[in-house]
Amino acid sequence: MSETDARPGYFGRFGGQFVPEALSGAITQLEEAWRDAEADPTFGLELDRLRSQYGGRPTPLYLAERLSEEAGLEVHLKREDLAHTGSHKLNNVVGQALLTTRMGKPRVIAETGAGQHGVATATAAALFGLECVVYMGAEDCRRQRLNVVRMQLLGAEVVPVESGTRTLKDAINEAMRDWVTNVDSTHYLIGSAMGPHPFPLIVRELQKVISVESKAQFAAQAGGLPDAVIACVGGGSNAIGSFAEFIDEPDVQLVGVEAAGEGIGTGRTAATITEGREAVLHGARSIALVDEDGQVKHAHSISAGLDYPGVGPEHAMLADSGRGRYVAATDREAIQGFRRLSELEGIIPALEPSHAIGWLLAHGRDELDAGATVILTVSGRGDKDVDEVVKVMTELGIAGDLGNEVVDADPREDPESDA
Amino acid sequence: MSAVTDAFTRARDEGRAALVIYLPAGFPDMETSRACLEAAADSGADVLEVGFPFSDPMMDGPIIQAASQQALDHGYGVADDLDMCRSLTGEVDVPALVMTYVTIPDTRGFARFADEAAGAGLAGAILPDLPAGESDPWVREARRTGLDTVFLASSVSTDDRIDRIAEVSTGFVYAVGLMGVTGVKDVASDDSRTLVERIRSRTSTPVAVGLGVKTRQQAAEVASFADGVIVGSAVVQAASDGEPAGAAHRVADLVRELRAGVGSR
Structure with a gap:
């Protein structure tokens, strides 16, 4: 466990439970439900059964030879994009939905940025017969329309959040308000390794399956341990799951890639660890993008899933101790990662892991030893992002012919067709 | 004894509950918020809570x-809020506490914030997302600077937690009168009464009930079992229901109503 010498619920000096007193009962109930579940073999068995038979685990570890050649490294991709619902989010959601039923609650609520966690939650709610409400920033509803429809198809109610910056942080605020109002009937199914204790711990333990699998797969396929594990970091759930089994392997470098947006120093980034300071946000002491008064700044990223001014407390501790290394990739680097993985490997990644790929291609050669072995987590698939990527590339003037072949095909333009 | 406790004692000696009025700094603008707070004090509020808007x-x-967002959109920062408080506390003869989210004093530094609040003549602070169990670093600085520390208790709080809340609360204990956010539902009187009794059995510090108290009738009902009645959203609503020029007048009218409510138990 990483919450070592600190008080319970803390990772070093990060974490804690900074929530209104009215939530104290729900949080204690969740701690107890988690403790009971961990001690109950039937919980683990049911989780394993759902992960394999319903969720499609284990996901493959794939040696990406053409990407490796371009990067000058040996890159193994952990294919969370192939899991059911198209991202790593289901790992967490199935576990927390099981906890919800153990607590006897009929309703789950969730926040979502890119919509992947919302879709996963709606999926689990359908599977377990739970009522489901997903809060999503109005701006994100626009950017990720496909996922809004998916959630609705799965029977969830999607509530667009118009307050604040109309993105992920405001969706979390709104979910917290719902939770404090309906706490008797409702579990807040937090989607990342953030929020008040015990959420960062529970989400880490549920996402740990990523590195449990990848560590064994790497040993079997390549032998030994990788030199580095790389994952994108927004709140940090896929990254903490990708790191977890390697934290106690000092020879394995852990690299978290945040979203630099338009660039470090431009004031338009979501690179919380790189540019933020220690602060309390959404129930935990961690690192956040706040001004000197403590007002939370607007984050910016092309990726709705990384567009968040905070980060989970365990990442803050790993950054603080130096065990983890946190870097950032710009919107442009992410687009480059998105395109190159599609072209080189036939894998269209979500914009979130495109940051990790983009960083690897732009900086991996300089920052890692030549020929180093790397596990990079492709946390989700990119179908949802296609429209947004074309839009942004067009704005940047780098779209080229992308998207063009499907327009300007109006037959009335052709005089022959009038005959 | 603290000025806040004194205010509760005075109200009790007059045979009524104390009236605590919340208004955010900088809404609808800084000068008007100051005028509204003064009007509240002049119209019967025993204690003021000044909200420092948080994002x-x-x-x-x-x-x-919406009120907080409007204040932030004006560009007001904590320094502006403190300036207004300094000027306010020099004028009114009731104690004023700052109410804000813990991120603000924590990021500014608890020591610095405590010095600044005390320097602005504030009598204490309420930080609703700082539970008693996480409060040691703040309480230390508040004690050093003579600020009261008001903590929230809820009907879901266990006895152990209420013990801890009672232990670190000075001025009064803030009993949350419903499960929810500010200004939406109505106070749950039976739950509140039970909670007040649980807190009273553990401390002699006064207990005030807030969240969901909007009308004179509700104020009267809560005043029948609590030492204080806290009203926030309804007062903010009154301030925003019309031209800013009339805001202080509208606040004064409502506060007089509420004061009649807490006095008629």
Whole structure:
């Protein structure tokens, strides 16, 4: 466990439970439900059964030879994009939905940025017969329309959040308000390794399956341990799951890639660890993008899933101790990662892991030893992002012919067709 | 004894509950917010709570969210809020506490914030997302600077937690009168009464009930079992229901009504 010498619920000096007193009962109930579940073999068995038979685990570890050649490294991709619902989010959601039923609650609520966690939650709610409400920033509803429809198809109610910056942080605020109002009937199914204790711990333990699998797969396929594990970091759930089994392997470098947006120093980034300071946000002491008064700044990223001014407390501790290394990739680097993985490997990644790929291609050669072995987590698939990527590339003037072949095909333009 | 406790004692000696009025700094603008707070004090409020707007008010409903956002959109910062408080506390003869989210004093530094608040003549602070169990670093600085520390208790709080809340609360204990955010639902009287009794059995510090108290009738009902009645969203709503020039007048009218309510138990 990483919450070592600190008080319970803390990772070093990060974490804690900074929530209104009215939530104290729900949080204690969740701690107890988690403790009971961990001690109950039937919980683990049911989780394993759902992960394999319903969720499609284990996901493959794939040696990406053409990407490796371009990067000058040996890159193994952990294919969370192939899991059911198209991202790593289901790992967490199935576990927390099981906890919800153990607590006897009929309703789950969730926040979502890119919509992947919302879709996963709606999926689990359908599977377990739970009522489901997903809060999503109005701006994100626009950017990720496909996922809004998916959630609705799965029977969830999607509530667009118009307050604040109309993105992920405001969706979390709104979910917290719902939770404090309906706490008797409702579990807040937090989607990342953030929020008040015990959420960062529970989400880490549920996402740990990523590195449990990848560590064994790497040993079997390549032998030994990788030199580095790389994952994108927004709140940090896929990254903490990708790191977890390697934290106690000092020879394995852990690299978290945040979203630099338009660039470090431009004031338009979501690179919380790189540019933020220690602060309390959404129930935990961690690192956040706040001004000197403590007002939370607007984050910016092309990726709705990384567009968040905070980060989970365990990442803050790993950054603080130096065990983890946190870097950032710009919107442009992410687009480059998105395109190159599609072209080189036939894998269209979500914009979130495109940051990790983009960083690897732009900086991996300089920052890692030549020929180093790397596990990079492709946390989700990119179908949802296609429209947004074309839009942004067009704005940047780098779209080229992308998207063009499907327009300007109006037959009335052709005089022959009038005959 | 603290000025806040004194205010509760005076109210008790007059045979009524104390009236605590919340208004955010900088809404609808800084000068008007000061005028509204003064009007509240002049019209019968025993204690003032001055909200320092925060970008992510996760305990607040739409009314206070919108007011906070408007204040922040003006560009006011904590220094401006403190300046207004300094000028306010020099004028009114009732104690004023700052109410804000813990991120603000924590990021500014608890020691610095405590010095600044005390320097602005504030009598204490309420930080609703700082539970008693996480409060040691703040309470230390508040004691050093003579600020009262008001903590929230809820009907879901265990006895152990209420013991801890009672232990670190000075001025009064803030009993949350419903499950929810500010300004949406109505106070749950039976739950509140039970909670007040649980807190009273553990401390002699006065207990005030807030969240969901909007009308004279509700104020009267809560005043029948609590030492104080806290009203926030309804007062903010009154301030925003019309031209800013008339805001202080509208606040005064409502506060007089509420004061009649807490006096008629």
